[in-house]
Amino acid sequence: MxxxxxxxxxxxxxxxxxxxxxxxxxxxxxxxxxxxxxxxxxxxxxxxxxxxxxxxxxxxxxxxxxxxxxxxxxxxxxxxxxxxxxxxxxxxxxxxxxxxxxxxxxxxxxxxxxxxxxxxxxxxxxxxxxxxxxxxxxxxxxxxxxxxxxxxxxxxxxxxxxxxxxxxxxxxxxxxxxxxxxxxxxxxxxxxxxxxxxxxxxxxxxxxxxxxxxxGAGVCHTFFHAAGDIATGRDIIYNAKTRRVDACNALDCLLVDRPRLTDLPALCYRLSEKNVTIYADNEAFHALEGAYPLLEKATEDHYEHEWLDYKLTVRVVDGIDEAIEHIARHGSHHSECIITENRPAAEQFLRRVDAACVYSNVSTAFTDGAQFGFGAExxxxxxxxxxxxxxxxxxxxxxxxxxxxxxxxxx
Structure with missing residues (x-):
């Protein structure tokens, strides 16, 4: 030295x-x-x-x-x-x-x-x-x-x-x-x-x-809002989680607005193609039980875990305020996403979430220097x-x- x-x-x-x-x-x-x-x-x-x-x-x-x-x-x-x-x-x-x-x-x-x-x-x-x-x-x-x-x-x-x-x-x-x-x-x-x-x-x-x-250690979230489109949500969730599980921009925790709880199986079913294990809170567990094959109960520690693996935490929240509060408490200020067709909700999420990269209807997998046009990172x-x-x-x-x-x- x-x-x-x-x-x-x-x-x-x-x-x-x-x-x-x-x-x-x-x-x-x-x-x-x-x-x-x-x-x-x-x-x-x-x-x-x-x-x-x-x-x-x-x-x-x-x-x-x-x-x-x-x-x-x-x-x-x-x-x-x-x-x-x-x-x-x-x-x-x-x-x-x-x-x-x-x-x-x-x-x-x-x-x-x-x-x-x-x-x-x-x-x-x-x-x-x-x-x-x-x-x-x-x-x-x-x-x-x-x-x-x-x-x-x-x-x-x-x-x-x-x-x-x-x-x-x-x-x-x-x-x-x-x-x-x-x-x-x-x-x-x-x-x-x-x-x-x-x-x-x-x-x-x-x-x-x-x-x-x-x-970044990246504990990255995607929030499926009450006004989210199922097809958009399904594709973004699949891409963000499975494109490269060992990347810091990979999805770690899916937050689902309570009014859309019944859509959770449709949002997640493609993840089973890649053998993604879901760790779900009680409400999400019951919504997925029998509809998703690789299902476990989540613990509080799971919400702050950067998986770097074929694993995903799922939690049900009451609206955008609770979603933002969860991200503030458990996130790492890396990459966060909202899926919604409601423009005021999207703008609120983009404005209030404290992270380096905040997305509306775009996969967090795009947090990358080349994708941003920087050439390298x-x-x-x-x-x-x-x-x-x-x-x-x-x-x-x-x-x-x-x-x-x-x-x-x-x-």
Missing amino acids: HNTLPACRAAADTLAAATPEKIDNALIAVADAVEAAADEIIAANAADCETMDSSASSCGRLRLDRSRIADIVSAIRQIAALPSPVGVELASAKRPNGMLIRRISVPFGIIGVIFEDRPDVAFDAFALCFKAGSACVLNPEHEATHTVEKAVEVIRRGLLAQGFAPECIAMLDGGHDATLELLRARGTVDLIIPRGSRRLIDFVRDNARVPVIET MGISTQKLHARGPIGLSGLCTYKFLITGAGQIRP
Whole structure:
């Protein structure tokens, strides 16, 4: 750690002076290096997967194959093709005394990324940080150690081929002491972004002395309002729950307006095609009993659970006020949806729900940087300061003010 971070700082200072064209050429070289090293990466990943319980939901997130590596290569090339977020004039004003003030986007410097069992994060995090002019320090948990070590080695091949310092990317072991040291490296590390479970994010927030962007554990809700359309609701619920159950934008809890309780079987029946287990409160349980095959009684703990699995909590509520109250009490400020044909109800929900992304008649699966037109994302921020929602390249930059004049002095 003591040698790693100073070397990263020197690399970051050099990177900040690089032209956008030079950065893009290096990203293309990195993509080529990853593509050429696919067999090496898969072999390293196999060593990590051998230590995992194959039945664990995290096993799928850990595993890399040729298809996923092809996706990684494509993503790096797409990031290279995006406009540079650095040096953008965000605002300007000319003062009465002739002084010109401009607000310009600039790199952070060193961004630390702490993550769990998704080794593809290593490639995404590097490419996004590098494009935004910052060095990247990776701190994976132990499940992905071999894969991330190989990822760093391969990425450095591409960097060296284009004349960049290899320390533009570095890896710390995922041990507790190393993580704490990274979190407390104020003055050396400029920003920390955790990607993973609520447990990880809480640990980072509670121990960090470096500024942090919290990325979502997502306890995501969909509220089927009294004026909801059944076909719309059925399709949105199915998509939000089953499209990618291990994504933070997946549906975790369905709230049903009491007047529509009898429609609950019609709303949920397609979920059985994917063997989704429903944990229902008493009223929902009785409405689904005999009509839905995989049914359990819900407990209070289920309402705050991010499932990341083929599981769903269902609760009956009395109207929009109780739905919003439930979301405020149990949600994670990530992605929330209302299904309704009543425009005033939709507008009320959109206005009152406190979340990064609030939807009306749209699946929460769209909470994604690419879907928002950002091109790529580091994660989904659930906080209110600096960046909120999908963190695109602009969210990985800070800014400074440039003031020019002709000898003005303050009276």
